[in-house]
Amino acid sequence: MSETESNLYVRLGGQEGIAAIVEDIWSNHVSNPAIKQRYAQSDPENVKRLVREFFGAGIGGPETYTGRDMLTAHKGMNISDKEFVAVVDDVLSALDKNRVGQRERDEVLCILYSMKGDIVHV
Numbered sequence: 001m002s003e004t005e006s007n008l009y010v011r012l013g014g015q016e017g018i019a020a021i022v023e024d025i026w027s028n029h030v031s032n033p034a035i036k037q038r039y040a041q042s043d044p045e046n047v048k049r050l051v052r053e054f055f056g057a058g059i060g061g062p063e064t065y066t067g068r069d070m071l072t073a074h075k076g077m078n079i080s081d082k083e084f085v086a087v088v089d090d091v092l093s094a095l096d097k098n099r100v101g102q103r104e105r106d107e108v109l110c111i112l113y114s115m116k117g118d119i120v121h122v
């Protein structure tokens with residue numbers, strides 16, 4: 001299968017590539033003044049594992065997601081539009097840092113926005 005035909009999981013570098021991206025997303029989040037307070041009580045290894053599972057399972061990888069659905073996980077946090085954009089920006093800069101292609105970047109952006117209704121003001 002050629003690179004253009006393979007699923008997003010493979011095109012993002014598989015387990016290893018995604019693990020590196022998730023590390024960078026986490027370090028962007030905890031240094032981003034708009035959202036870092038949200039993660040002050042979090043166990044970093046646990047959140048990173050859940051995010052690796054969530055993305056892996058959602059984009060064609062072999063992972064099984066063991067966390068909560070997006071609505072349940074974010075309900076009651078009253079997350080704002082501004083915070084949502086901050087999270088998306090952190091993901092995009094992690095993709096850039098890992099030299100992810102434009103097509104993959106666009107696909108990830110669409111996936112993130114598709115979940116907005118389950119995350120913002122819920």
Ligand code: HEM
Pocket residue numbers: 035038039041042043047050051054066067068069073074079083084085087111112113115116119
């Ligand atoms: C499309 C965007 C997002 C995705 C894909 C996402 C994904 C996730 C996942 C997979 C979890 C773990 C679920 C679980 O605990 O069972 C989680 C938890 C969490 N998310 Fe999000 N999230 C997004 C946006 C946001 C935003 C905008 C905020 C606000 C800054 C946020 C704050 C949190 C917090 C505070 C937790 C709990 C962490 C903990 O349990 O320590 N998320 N998210």
